[in-house]
Amino acid sequence: MKSTFQLRYWNHINGWLLVLPAVFMIGLFTHYPIGANIFHSLFSMGTVTRPEVFTGLENYRYLMDDDIFWKVLKNNLVYSMCTVPASISIALGMALLINRNIKGRSLVRMSFFTPTVLPMIAVANIWLFFYTPEYGLFDQVFAFFGGDSHNWLGNPNSALYCLIVMVIWKEAGFFMVFYLAALQQLSPELKEAGLVEGSGGWYYFRRVTFPLLMPTTLFVMVNAVINSFKLVDHLIIMTKGGPDNASSLLLYYIYENAFSFWDTSYAATLTVVLVFILAIITIIQFTVVEKRIHYR
Amino acid sequence: MSIISLKNIYKSWGDTEVLKNINFECEDGELLVLLGPSGCGKSTTLRLIAGLEIPTSGIVEIGGKDVSDLPPVKRHISMVFQNYALFPHLNVAENIIFGLKARKIPKKEQKKRLENAADLLGLTDFLDRKPSQLSGGQRQRVALGRSIVAQVSVCLMDEPLSNLDAKLRQEMRQEIRSLQQRLKMTMVYVTHDQVEAMTIADRIILINGGVIEQHGTPEELYNYPATAFTGSFIGNPPMNILTPDTQLLQACPSILLPSVDFTAPYLLGIRPEDIEISSDSGMECLVELTEYLGADTLIVCKVEKHSITLTVKGRVAVSAGDQLRINWKVEKIHLFDAANGQRIEHLKGATP
Numbered sequence: 184m185k186s187t188f189q190l191r192y193w194n195h196i197n198g199w200l201l202v203l204p205a206v207f208m209i210g211l212f213t214h215y216p217i218g219a220n221i222f223h224s225l226f227s228m229g230t231v232t233r234p235e236v237f238t239g240l241e242n243y244r245y246l247m248d249d250d251i252f253w254k255v256l257k258n259n260l261v262y263s264m265c266t267v268p269a270s271i272s273i274a275l276g277m278a279l280l281i282n283r284n285i286k287g288r289s290l291v292r293m294s295f296f297t298p299t300v301l302p303m304i305a306v307a308n309i310w311l312f313f314y315t316p317e318y319g320l321f322d323q324v325f326a327f328f329g330g331d332s333h334n335w336l337g338n339p340n341s342a343l344y345c346l347i348v349m350v351i352w353k354e355a356g357f358f359m360v361f362y363l364a365a366l367q368q369l370s371p372e373l374k375e376a377g378l379v380e381g382s383g384g385w386y387y388f389r390r391v392t393f394p395l396l397m398p399t400t401l402f403v404m405v406n407a408v409i410n411s412f413k414l415v416d417h418l419i420i421m422t423k424g425g426p427d428n429a430s431s432l433l434l435y436y437i438y439e440n441a442f443s444f445w446d447t448s449y450a451a452t453l454t455v456v457l458v459f460i461l462a463i464i465t466i467i468q469f470t471v472v473e474k475r476i477h478y479r
Numbered sequence: 480m481s482i483i484s485l486k487n488i489y490k491s492w493g494d495t496e497v498l499k500n501i502n503f504e505c506e507d508g509e510l511l512v513l514l515g516p517s518g519c520g521k522s523t524t525l526r527l528i529a530g531l532e533i534p535t536s537g538i539v540e541i542g543g544k545d546v547s548d549l550p551p552v553k554r555h556i557s558m559v560f561q562n563y564a565l566f567p568h569l570n571v572a573e574n575i576i577f578g579l580k581a582r583k584i585p586k587k588e589q590k591k592r593l594e595n596a597a598d599l600l601g602l603t604d605f606l607d608r609k610p611s612q613l614s615g616g617q618r619q620r621v622a623l624g625r626s627i628v629a630q631v632s633v634c635l636m637d638e639p640l641s642n643l644d645a646k647l648r649q650e651m652r653q654e655i656r657s658l659q660q661r662l663k664m665t666m667v668y669v670t671h672d673q674v675e676a677m678t679i680a681d682r683i684i685l686i687n688g689g690v691i692e693q694h695g696t697p698e699e700l701y702n703y704p705a706t707a708f709t710g711s712f713i714g715n716p717p718m719n720i721l722t723p724d725t726q727l728l729q730a731c732p733s734i735l736l737p738s739v740d741f742t743a744p745y746l747l748g749i750r751p752e753d754i755e756i757s758s759d760s761g762m763e764c765l766v767e768l769t770e771y772l773g774a775d776t777l778i779v780c781k782v783e784k785h786s787i788t789l790t791v792k793g794r795v796a797v798s799a800g801d802q803l804r805i806n807w808k809v810e811k812i813h814l815f816d817a818a819n820g821q822r823i824e825h826l827k828g829a830t831p
């Protein structure tokens with residue numbers, strides 16, 4: 184017979200063995216890169232002739248004075264502030280619409296979902312055509328109503344917003360699926376109780392449906408925010424961050440520094456900032472917001 | 480005055496006709512039970528009254544007004560659902576006054592009604608809890624509370640006790656009944672449990688396969704079943720329904736049988752509790768099975784290929800394989816037409 188001490192000991196070993204594969208993977212692909220990245224950001228850029236040297240916070244000082252960094256950061260904030268709420272509310276609206284018993288439901292559902300299954304590169308190419316001056320869809324529509332031709336993507340004032348519209352179009356369908364799944368989990372009895380109690384429409388949505396969807400909203404929100412910082416494929420196709428960095432985003436700026444200018448140290452520095460921003464947002468979402476969510 | 484009345488109601492989904500020509504009235508302050516086997520259309524009938532379903536044809540009247548085209552809110556009803564339909568994210572108080580807020584009843588009035596209902600239902604200490612922190616019986620009370628504060632004339636209940644255990648079910652049944660009488664509510668109550676129906680109802684509507692078999696008081700349904708189905712559905716253990724063939728007619732002394740011409744097809748109904756064991760007269764039969772139930776004993780015996788169940792008080796010394804003589808009073812026999820199951824009066828001067 185094993186003593187209780189031995190049993191507890193085995194329990195611990197067992198537990199660690201079970202989580203070991205996960206710990207290993209996360210360590211290798213998440214924690215080590217973050218650490219290595221922070222370390223790397225403390226060095227100057229190395230070249231063939233000049234080895235990199237430790238410069239401490241020199242890269243961060245440079246970053247504070249880098250106008251492009253601030254511009255790109257501001258762009259990314261505008262981009263997130265627009266795409267996240269818009270795609271979430273459109274997704275919720277579409278899910279509510281489809282969740283009803285309307286005719287041609289599966290057709291509507293499919294058309295809402297199609298943008299999601301397309302690769303970002305394909306979507307970017309389609310929208311590139313939409314935005315083409317004179318021949319593009321938007322200009323043709325404007326021309327029909329007697330409008331002028333616009334260089335949508337070439338204008339620093341509109342380039343970022345063009346990307347925003349496209350991303351909302353692509354993301355909403357994906358988030359809709361989560362909302363739809365959550366809506367179908369809600370008991371129809373609740374809806375009927377609502378109807379009998381005198382609240383069919385807006386009141387019921389505000390007091391019951393929306394609060395019960397909060398866990399889904401949190402999940403979708405986290406994903407939307409992270410996506411808004413990590414998806415930049417379309418930039419490469421559509422604007423390359425231009426004109427004059429008017430549509431550049433933080434990750435694209437990192438990519439440029441790392442693989443166009445080969446300044447990996449500065450790219451590492453920017454990456455540290457990005458990780459820091461994402462960590463803060465995630466912590467806020469999972470602490471402040473979660474407290475106000477009812478989990479069943 | 481009848482407060483609810485259904486006139487010529489038909490309801491079908493696609494090709495399946497679920498309700499066929501339903502007609503009934505429910506009086507003010509009465510507890511009406513819709514009873515029937517699973518799938519017979521009880522819930523559908525209730526939901527038609529609530530306005531959650533629309534009849535294929537026919538008219539629903541509430542309070543003397545045709546409400547067929549009105550949504551549930553405008554019908555002045557409240558409803559208690561089988562799974563209570565409590566909002567999981569709202570506490571007990573918010574759940575109870577949910578409808579009052581939706582209808583913009585003044586705050587002071589809301590508070591008054593809430594306190595009143597919580598008091599009646601013994602929920603005062605639980606008002607801050609979420610439904611998930613309540614027991615089944617307490618959840619049931621919250622659902623009842625929602626009905627009470629609505630202060631509407633009609634309360635509809637769909638199998639409200641089916642999720643509770645047997646003991647609690649009995650307690651809640653009595654509680655609902657006394658509440659209904661105290662508040663003079665009109666209640667339509669759906670159940671498939673005939674014991675529940677018999678104990679709680681002022682009147683019962685027995686539905687089978689989408690048609691009304693019988694509408695009457697529990698006593699009427701028990702004593703004067705209008706059809707063979709009613710006879711076998713009401714009462715526990717169920718009524719014996721016998722097909723009188725030549726073997727049975729030979730075995731059975733004619734004094735035990737109604738004086739009708741048995742060449743026509745009939746069904747004989749006799750309740751287990753109306754049969755007694757006799758030492759000298761009656762019909763010979765073979766005991767097949769006995770079950771001791773405490774207060775009484777249930778005996779199943781065979782006459783040729785007919786099986787007859789009887790209950791006798793206390794414990795009796797018979798066991799499987801014994802020969803037994805059974806006897807009953809002829810006026811206890813219920814006679815039905817075998818063709819359509821309808822009751823036929825075979826005694827002179829008997830009126831249902």
Ligand SMILES: Nc1ncnc2c1ncn2[C@@H]1O[C@H](COP(=O)(O)OP(=O)(O)OP(=O)(O)O)[C@@H](O)[C@H]1O
Nearest residue numbers: 492497515516517518519520521522523524670671
């Ligand atoms: N939405 C629907 N679509 C199609 N058929 C339905 C629908 N609702 C009910 N039915 C059918 O109508 C019949 C009656 O249903 P109902 O729910 O009224 O039965 P019930 O008497 O309440 O039974 P139970 O005791 O099992 O609750 C059933 O045969 C059922 O299959």
Ligand SMILES: [Mg+2]
Nearest residue numbers: 521522523637
């Ligand atoms: Mg039912």
